[in-house]
Amino acid sequence: MKVEAMINEKVRNMPPSGIRRFFDLVHEMDDVISLGVGEPDFVTPWHVREAGIYSLEKGHTHYSSNAGFMELRHEISQYLNRRFALKYHPENEILVTVGGSEGIDLALRSLVGPGDEVIIPEPSFVAYQGCTAFTGATPKIIELKAENEFKLTADELAEAITPKTKVLIMPFPNNPTGAIMTRDELAPLVEILKDKDIFILSDEIYAELTYGEDHVSIASFEAIFEKTVVIHGFSKAYAMTGWRLGYACGHPAIIAAMTKIHQYAIMCSPTTAQYAAIEALKNGERAVAVMVREYNQRRRVLLDGFRKLGLECFEPLGAFYVFPSIKATGLSSDEFCERLLMSEKVLTVPGNAFGQCGEGFIRACYASSMENIKESLYRIARFLETLED
Amino acid sequence: MDQGKGMFLKMNEVLEILKKNSRFTDEEIAVMTGKSVTEVRQIIKDCEEQGIIAGYTTLVNWENTKNDDYITALIQVKVTPQRGEGFEKIAERIYKFDQVSACYLMSSGGFDLTVIVEGKSMKEVGLFVSEKLAVQEYVMGTATHFVLKKYKEHGTIFKEKEFDDREVIFL
Numbered sequence: 001m002k003v004e005a006m007i008n009e010k011v012r013n014m015p016p017s018g019i020r021r022f023f024d025l026v027h028e029m030d031d032v033i034s035l036g037v038g039e040p041d042f043v044t045p046w047h048v049r050e051a052g053i054y055s056l057e058k059g060h061t062h063y064s065s066n067a068g069f070m071e072l073r074h075e076i077s078q079y080l081n082r083r084f085a086l087k088y089h090p091e092n093e094i095l096v097t098v099g100g101s102e103g104i105d106l107a108l109r110s111l112v113g114p115g116d117e118v119i120i121p122e123p124s125f126v127a128y129q130g131c132t133a134f135t136g137a138t139p140k141i142i143e144l145k146a147e148n149e150f151k152l153t154a155d156e157l158a159e160a161i162t163p164k165t166k167v168l169i170m171p172f173p174n175n176p177t178g179a180i181m182t183r184d185e186l187a188p189l190v191e192i193l194k195d196k197d198i199f200i201l202s203d204e205i206y207a208e209l210t211y212g213e214d215h216v217s218i219a220s221f222e223a224i225f226e227k228t229v230v231i232h233g234f235s236k237a238y239a240m241t242g243w244r245l246g247y248a249c250g251h252p253a254i255i256a257a258m259t260k261i262h263q264y265a266i267m268c269s270p271t272t273a274q275y276a277a278i279e280a281l282k283n284g285e286r287a288v289a290v291m292v293r294e295y296n297q298r299r300r301v302l303l304d305g306f307r308k309l310g311l312e313c314f315e316p317l318g319a320f321y322v323f324p325s326i327k328a329t330g331l332s333s334d335e336f337c338e339r340l341l342m343s344e345k346v347l348t349v350p351g352n353a354f355g356q357c358g359e360g361f362i363r364a365c366y367a368s369s370m371e372n373i374k375e376s377l378y379r380i381a382r383f384l385e386t387l388e389d
Numbered sequence: 390m391d392q393g394k395g396m397f398l399k400m401n402e403v404l405e406i407l408k409k410n411s412r413f414t415d416e417e418i419a420v421m422t423g424k425s426v427t428e429v430r431q432i433i434k435d436c437e438e439q440g441i442i443a444g445y446t447t448l449v450n451w452e453n454t455k456n457d458d459y460i461t462a463l464i465q466v467k468v469t470p471q472r473g474e475g476f477e478k479i480a481e482r483i484y485k486f487d488q489v490s491a492c493y494l495m496s497s498g499g500f501d502l503t504v505i506v507e508g509k510s511m512k513e514v515g516l517f518v519s520e521k522l523a524v525q526e527y528v529m530g531t532a533t534h535f536v537l538k539k540y541k542e543h544g545t546i547f548k549e550k551e552f553d554d555r556e557v558i559f560l
Contacts, residue, residue, distance in 0.1 A: 297406070297421035304420045 010134055017126060017353070022337065026347055033376045035302075035364040036347035038175055038321070040239035042294075042367075044276070045287035048238060051279035052272045064271050066263040067255075068096025068247070072274050075281040076232075076247055084207065084217045086230065092252040095259050096269045100205040100233035100246035102262070105131045107229045107248060108167065110257035111199050112137040116166035121152050122355025123323075124171040125203065137166070143357035146325065149314045150177040154188035161192070167199045170218055173206035176354045176363035177323040178299075178316020183216045194223035199254075201229050205246070206319040208237035208288055211296045213317055219249075226251050229258075234273075236319075237288050238280045243273035295320050298366040298373050305377035306364075309384055320367040323351065327360040329387055337362055343386065344379035399424070403432050404441070411445045450539070450547045461490075461507050461536040462514045465500040466522065467529045476501060479527050488517050500532070511535060 004012070026032050043049075067073065073090035080086040088094050097103040104127055112118055114136035120128045121142040132139045142160050144150040157168070172181045193200065200218060207215040219228040233246025248258060262268075299322065306313045306324040313324035326336045333350035340346050349365075351358030366373060402422050406413055415433070419426040436442040451459040468479050476494050483504055484492035491505035504522070508514040515533070523531050539547055 293402070293405070300423055301417070301420050 010136070014130060014133060022341065022347065022349070025338075025341060029341075029345060032341070032345045032347055033368070033372050033379070034347040035366070035368055035373075035376055036349050038365050038367070039241040040236065040291065040320070040367045041369060042239040042291055044238060044240050044243070045280070045284060047283060047287075048240070048276045048280045052243075052276035055272055055275035060271060060275060062271065064096075064268045064274055066268050067094065067259055068269055069271070069274050069278070072096060072278050072281075073247075075278055076249075079281050080230075080232075080249065084215065085220050086217055086249070088249040089252075093249055093255055095248045095255050095262060096274060097233075097246045097248055097262065098266055098269050099235060099244045100203065100231045101127055102266065103229075103231040103233070103246050103248035103258075104128065104201065104203060105134075106258040106261050107199075107201050107231070107250075107254070108132055108135050108137070109261055110254060111201075111229075112166045115164065117162060117164040119157070119160050119165060119168045121156075121169065121171060123150065123174075123176050123351060123358035123361070124169070124354055125175050126354065128169050128171070128203075138164075140165070141355065141357075143355070144177070144179075145357075146314065146361075150174060150179040150323070151181055151185055152189060154192055157189055158192055161196070161198070165196075165198050167201050168193065170200055170202040172202075172204075173210055173215065173318025174321075175206065175319055176321050176349065176351065176358065177361075178319050178321045179314075180210055180213065180215065180318035181218075182213065186216060186218050186221065190218070190221045190224055193227075194221075197227075199227050199229065200224060201231065203231045205231060205233050206236050207232060209292060209295060209320055210318045211292075211299060215318070229254055234277050234280055238277075238284055239291065240273070240276070240280070243270070243276060245269055245273040245277050295366065298368070298370055301370065302364060302366045302373050302377070305373075305380075309377070309381055320365055322364045322366060323358075323361050324364070325361050329384070331387070333359055333362055340380065340383050344383045346376045346379050346383075399428075400432055400436065400441075403429060404436065407433075407442070407445075448543050448545055450542075452539070452547070458509045459507070460509070460511060460514060461505065461539070462518075463534045463536065464504045464506055464518060464522065465532040465534075466502040466504055467500045467531070468502060468525075469527045469529060470501075471527060479525065482525055483522065486517070486521060488514075488521075500530075 070090060073094045073096065076094050077088050077090045080088060097106065108131045112135050116137040117140045118132045118137050119140045119142060121144050129139045140160055142152065142156050144152060172179060202218050204217055217230060219225055219230050229248055229250035231246065231248055234240040234243060302322050303313060303315060306322060310328060311324040311326060313322060316322055326333065329336060333352045337348050337350045340348060349363040351361030351363060403418055406418055406421060415426050415429050419429045468476065470476050471478055480492055480494060480502060483489060483502065488506050488508055489504055490507045493503045495501060495503050506514050506517060508517060518531055518533050522528065541547065
């Protein structure tokens with residue numbers, strides 16, 4: 001028997017990410033400007049790195065409790081209260097995870113199984129569908145619309161709900177569109193959800209990265225607080241992607257269920273990262289503010305650049321992505337990105353990698369230096385000129 | 390707490406950008422800050438007039454020019470303050486020399502002024518100190534410290550350009 005055929009069917013049938021091909025191409029090219037990878041170009045602030053190093057020097061190299069150091073959970077609790085008016089008890093409502101991604105996986109595995117439906121608004125992070133499928137539950141896609149600036153509307157939500165709906169994923173601020181949801185825009189969704197037995201899995205990993213308007217957590221609505229799991233982490237806000245540290249917050253029963261899986265699969269999150277994260281929460285506000293201000297400047301330059309090139313684009317107010325339409329070029333997203341990469345060595349990601357409704361768009365990440373952004377706009381302009389011939 | 394959104398005055402964001410890189414054009418700064426070009430020009434003009442922007446300069450790492458005939462020294466100067474003038478007059482006599490690139494009044498028990506001098510050689514700086522600085526009336530003593538290596542200046546770390554060696558990951 002072939003080994004391939006022996007692999008778990010659910011995993012075997014999962015298509016590999018369509019974008020892998022691009023990244024393989026990039027690997028063999030020099031001088032590529034990447035607006036592709038969704039991670040900060042900043043290095044973790046020194047005072048945070050230094051705290052991690054110090055913990056190693058002191059020989060703090062052991063496990064923490066399964067849920068994470070109490071001091072860290074305490075800091076998380078205070079931070080969420082200070083920034084988003086959320087109240088979670090460090091003892092039993094917060095679980096420190098290996099990145100926000102683990103939190104998403106744990107929450108889905110704890111909440112759904114075969115026969116359940118998970119509503120996933122798209123375009124969005126690729127892991128939602130994958131993690132849902134691994135549980136045996138069925139992803140139910142809502143195709144968000146460009147004319148709504150890729151926000152989720154009450155009508156779209158109401159239409160997607162069935163008796164089988166168990167979880168709604170709320171991916172805002174959004175990867176890949178940069179869309180955010182304001183309090184006024186969340187309120188009608190809460191009206192629909194408050195009397196239903198539907199969990200809300202709110203992925204707020206980009207919560208610190210909003211521009212002009214502070215992030216509002218859907219968990220701050222009293223009516224649905226108990227049914228909401230908030231996913232957050234250190235990767236995007238503190239430029240700590242490689243440390244792999246995030247956390248999940250929610251009702252004690254949900255966190256207990258998630259902790260059960262976490263303790264068998266992971267035991268506890270890396271402790272060096274936990275020590276560094278304590279420092280990040282205690283003293284990191286200034287560094288975050290500096291990075292956010294810098295992102296905001298790059299955001300405006302990239303958005304302005306795309307618009308001047310005639311690529312239609314709504315103003316993204318969150319995360320670090322711009323999501324322009326490339327429909328005017330007559331190319332598909334795949335063609336556009338591949339030809340742009342091959343001819344001008346600028347890496348962007350086809351919008352359809354984040355769901356079929358992302359077709360006709362590309363994702364450009366502005367977590368790259370201002371020089372890179374300016375140079376890539378110059379190259380994209382040159383690329384667009386060749387299309388006109 | 391406010392994460393710096395709106396907490397910065399209009400002027401400050403423009404100043405921060407220029408401080409980082411004064412070669413950004415007015416048009417570029419306008420896009421970066423979401424202001425009109427006219428507004429940016431007005432802010433810069435006001436700042437120049439009020440002496441908030443005191444000048445524009447380029448940060449040179451002379452070490453990388455490969456000619457080592459360039460040296461920086463930090464000189465501590467002990468002076469006797471003058472009646473009615475305090476330290477102002479003697480400071481002025483010192484900072485007016487072209488060789489002096491910076492001059493600060495310090496709060497220190499040991500000395501009063503810190504003078505940064507740039508010159509072509511140790512000898513040249515040494516001669517400047519002995520012939521121009523130390524002999525000034527009211528200067529009671531000097532201590533000269535030569536800079537051997539500059540690691541960081543004006544917030545910029547002097548080191549070889551680092552390349553982005555991040556591996557690709559799909560997310």
